[in-house]
Amino acid sequence: MTDSDTSHSAAANSAAEKHATDKRMTEAEVVAELRSGMTIGIGGWGSRRKPMSLVRAILRSDLEDLTVVSYGGPDIGLLCATGKVRKAIYGFVSLDSIPLEPHFRKARQSGAIKVMELDEGAFYLGLLAAAHRMPFYPTRAGLGSDMLAMNPEIKTIQSPYPTPPYETGETLVAMPALELDVALIHMNRADLSGNGQFLGPDLYFDDLFAMAASKTYLSAEKIIPTEAFRDEGSFHTLRISRIYVDGVVEAPRGAHFTECPPDYQRDEAFQRQYAATAKDPQAWQTFKQKFLDAPSHEAYLEAVESSP
Amino acid sequence: MTGLPMTDATRAEICVVACAEAFRGDRNLLCNPIGNVPIIGGRLARATFAPEMVYTDTVSSLVAGNYPVGAADSEKVEKAVETYAPYRTIFDIVWSGRRHVLMGASQIDMWGNQNIAAIGGWDKPKAQLLGLRGAPGNLINHTTSYWVPQHSIRSFVPEVDVVSGPGYDRMRELGAPGNRFHEVRRVVSNLGVFDFDTPDRRMRIRSLHLGVTLDEVKDNTGFELAMDATQDEVAVTRLPTGEELQLIREVLDPNNLRDRELPA
Structure with missing residues (x-):
């Protein structure tokens, strides 16, 4: 091997490395990787730091028959309201400031979905077992x-x-073990290669969702250079490793209307509006057309901004 | 006046003290009440007779100090964080047994079985409620008490529709050693205080709140309550002391959230 071969191959490796570690995708590209019938884990907790731009992309797709695994909030509610759910696996489903999730209740009370209702600590151990490949x-x-x-x-x-x-x-x-085909999580910050940083009070179980899944897609408020993580928070906040992450979506306000502190609090007025649509089919249709049918996350944010 | 019973205490304040009393004797454990009246009660207990308990800010920290109930208020107050305790750590504490939770019950029966999951069974519920949440794990791992702000035949039922938190009949069935960490210590309602200090561990009237009659409790309970045969009349729930009332009104709940949970 000559010197020039070595340097050529090093350059090629470096290029391949760069390519391989840039995992940026759009919401639509993530959804294109999903299939009907899959088991999908969703991170966050109740109405807190949910990957809502990814959830809404699923609502717009023709995916169906999903098994949804979640410390449930409006993710489960919206997926139920749009008929995407065959089975929900949860310890609770709540909007926090509104204790009972009305769209989920409606699905349960009409018998539209199958469920596996668990103690929320047992749920954690199910994720942990899947993460550790234990039965x-x-x-x-x-x-x-x-x-x-x-x-x-x-x-x-x-x-x-x-x-x-x-x-x-x-x-x-x-x-x-609660084995997942796919996990969807939302972080405050991420880098191109899928390392994730949470800056709020609680990681919840997002690392375990990522580990329990065959594929994990991470959305983040902002994609930043790896070197910039430490300017945002201590290394204790760096809890999602790229070894578990397959795609990264930059989604500013991607958790809206759930909370994503310190970037933003829950949009309580919007959440109340969402909750109220469970009682009124006409209101639901209007809400769906205005916000959920918006063809992209950007269009959704515009609709939210322009609504009174 | 400090230390003397006050008669101007509201029903909500009497309930706060009854909740606080559930924690008497608790030492190095996480005091984890859920709901405004229980939270005020837990903080009152720590501020007075149970200083060794630790307390959660209900977000992700175990915190020291006395500060008002309600998220908006507590955010404004500088809190001394003793320990970082995200949900994962709370589960660890549950499983370690170092916790006493005082939580709600949509339904409760004579053995202390609690339901927060669903009304009308779980297959196709008439009303889906919260779900099992952490109740199964709480009950099998550490001491639990309950707060029922609306005592009626709809909440005190002969049989709960779903057992979220198991009571004493279920524990008898389970047997030892699996049941060894189970304790339902107290049930506090808007009418009285109840416990399970009976030979067969069925619910007993411990005390009635000032102004509540035995008939009122019986009429609003869907099962027969045990009573202490050695007493001529049922005890009256301890009234708040002047110091306790001052703490409740000025420090722990200046915005009177207790009355919103339990209208006078």
Whole structure:
């Protein structure tokens, strides 16, 4: 190998590297990777830091029969209201400032969707098991409650270790892995290659959603150079590694109307408007046409801006 | 006046003190009340007779200090953060057992089974509520108390539609050692205070709030409540002291959120 070969191949490698690590995509390109019938995990918590621009892109697609796994908020509500959901897996579904999610309630009360309702800690362990490629993790959560009767597919297991002073081991719930085809999460900041930074009070379980999924797509308020992360927050805020991330979407106000502090708080007035549409089919149609049918995230933001 | 019972206390303030009393004796654990009256009660307990409890700001921190209930207020107040405690850490605390939660119940029965999930069963509920949330894990791991601001035959029912948080009959069925961390300590309603200190662990009247009659409680309860046979009459819930009223009114709830949860 000559010197010139070496330098040529180094340059080629460097170019390939640059190409391989730029994972930028649009919402439409992410949705093009999804298929009907998939199990999709959505990060955030209630009405907090939800990847709403990606959720709305799903609403506009012809995807259907989805299984949605989420610490549920308006993501589940909107997907139910537009008939995208075959099954919802959740510990709760809430809009936080509005405790009960009206669109989700409507879907439940009409029997439109199947559900796997879990203790929210058991839900965490299901994600953790999937992240660690374990079939289940044991927990006491669910023993004695109706969680097991509601979900006959969840089994118990006897500990092989005795529980002193007893001679036998205790019976525990074997919380099955919540394996995801795809995870969608929203971060405050990301770089081109998919490292994600949260700047708010809680990461929630977004790292586990990413790890539990075959493919993860991350939207972020802003894409910044990797070197700039530390100007935004301490290294404790760098909790999503690009090794788990397949695509990055820059989506300013991408979590609207859920909160995304410190970038913005929840748009409570908009959330109230959204919630009220569950009672009124005409209002729902107007809301859908005005906001959800907007062909892009930019068009959606314009519609939000121009609405009184 | 400090230390003497006051008679101008509202029902909501009596309930705050009843919630605080649920935490008496708790030491190094997370005091985790949910709802305004329970939160004021928890903070009152820590500010007075249970100083060793730690307290969550309900966002992501365990915080010191006495400050007003309500997110908007607490954001304005400089809080001394003792520990960073995002949701993941809260689950760790739940599983460690170092927690006493005081939460709501849409329905509760004589064994202390709680429902916050759905009315009319779970297959196709008449009314979908919050979901199981953390109730199953809470009950099997640490002490729990309940706050029911509207005591009626719709909330105190013979049988709950869904068991979110299991009560004593379910724990008897489960048996030892699985049930060893379960304790439903107290139920506080707008009418009285209830516990399970009975031989078969069925719900017992512990005290009635000032001005509440036994008939009123019986008429509004969908099952038979146990009563202490050794007493001629049912005890009256302890009234707030002057110091407690001052803390409630001036420090912990100056905007009177307690009355919004429990109209006088």
